[in-house]
Amino acid sequence: MFFVAAMLTILSGLFYAASRHEIGSLGVAMCQYGSPFCDNPLLVLVAAGLAACWACSSACANVLFRRPCEFP
DSSP, rough: HHHHHHHHHHHHHHHHHHHHHOSTTHHHHHHHOOHHHHHHTTHHHHHHHHHHHHHHHHHHHHHTTTTTOOOO
């Protein structure tokens, strides 16, 4: 989940740059398909924060209840 949080944070920055027309043709394509996120990149940043909170709570639960980490 930490990986997902990091990717969403990077994606939020890309949407912010695209909304400011700072990354050229990539930004145009991003805003064409993801216009709500270009209008408000804070939505993606909030999702990143929620993913990070979920990852932390999952890690803490494993430590508190002495469960081994489970990998798929």
